[in-house]
Amino acid sequence: MAKYGLRALALAYLTFLLVVPVMLIGWRTFQNGLGPVLDSLTTPQAQSAFAVTLTVAFWTVLANTIFGVGTAILLVRRDFPGKRLLNAFIDLPMAVSPVVVGLALILVYGRFAPAGGWLESIGIQVIFSTPGMVMAAVFISLPLVVRAVIPVLEELGDDQEQAARTLGAGAWQTFRRITLPGIRWALAYGVVLCLARALGEYGAVAVVSGRLVEQTQTLTLFVEERFQNFDEPAAFAAATALALLAVVTLLLTKILRPKD
Known part of the structure; x- marks a missing residue:
């Protein structure tokens, strides 16, 4: 019982x-049928929100894939001072509130901060633009690729990599022909998780985006703005689109997740 x-x-x-x-x-x-849903999702504001969301997600996944694989190899294959500290820092985004992340980025890269002011003086705006949103999303989803790849690298060992180097293979050739095929499914799983996190991120992105309509408004911010302005059809349509993206991502993670 x-x-x-x-x-x-x-x-x-x-x-x-x-x-x-x-x-x-x-x-x-x-x-009320499919018509109002399609009308809500084809407005210029909704289409802009979709475009901004996909742009931020693309650059987030690209950055975290490159950084994640490199960091995983560094932590598994190399010994160096501060290794345990770096390993601990990887999980920091899981403990820090996304709103705190957004505020920290503003304090560093805002217009009146030294770094942010210098970047704006040479024509690069970070806060209230796409670069700041990407940085926020990258920080929030940083551990996902790393933690997906590390266990597989540890399980594979480095015997084949050492054999390849003994036979004259360079670092890139060894990675492309030995390491990458061995971690491909774990990497795909981590990438899908990172994509899901980037698509649904709200807190940190809301702080650094400025919520500029048709400029820096993501789909999650679009849902909030439409709901607060009593445009429930548009809010529910966008929320359903996000839910469908989440379901597709969930199915992909189940398919790509390593069996062991």
Whole structure:
């Protein structure tokens, strides 16, 4: 009886916390048919929000893929002073509030900060523009690729890499032919997680974006702005689009997640 009780408790918890709210959003979205949904998602403001969201997500995934793989190889294959400290810092974004991250970026790269002021003097605006939003999203999703790749690298060992170097292969050739094929599925899993985090990020991006309509407004900010302005059809349509993206991402993570 105990195990059935735990199952019922878990199902009830998921139903009322997750399933019912999502189903309610879906029902409110399509209660007047498909036409209003398409009209809401094809406005210039909605299309701009989609474009900004995809742009930020693309650069976030690219940066964290390059940095994540490099950092994972460094932590697994090299010994150096401060290794344990670096390993601890990788998980810092999981403990820090996204709003704090956004505020920290403003203090460093804002117009009246030394670094931000110098960058603006040479024509590079970080805060209230795409670079600041990308930096915020990169920070928030930083550990995902690293933590997906490290266990696979440790399991693979470095015997094949050493053999390749003994036979005259260079560092890039060894990585491309030995390391990358061995970590490809773990890397794909980490990339999908990073993409999901970047698409749904709100807190840090909200602070550094300035919420400029049709300029720095992401899809999550679009949902909030439309709902606060009593445009419920647009808010629910965009929220449903985000939910569908989340479902697709979840399916991809289940497919790509390493079996062991």
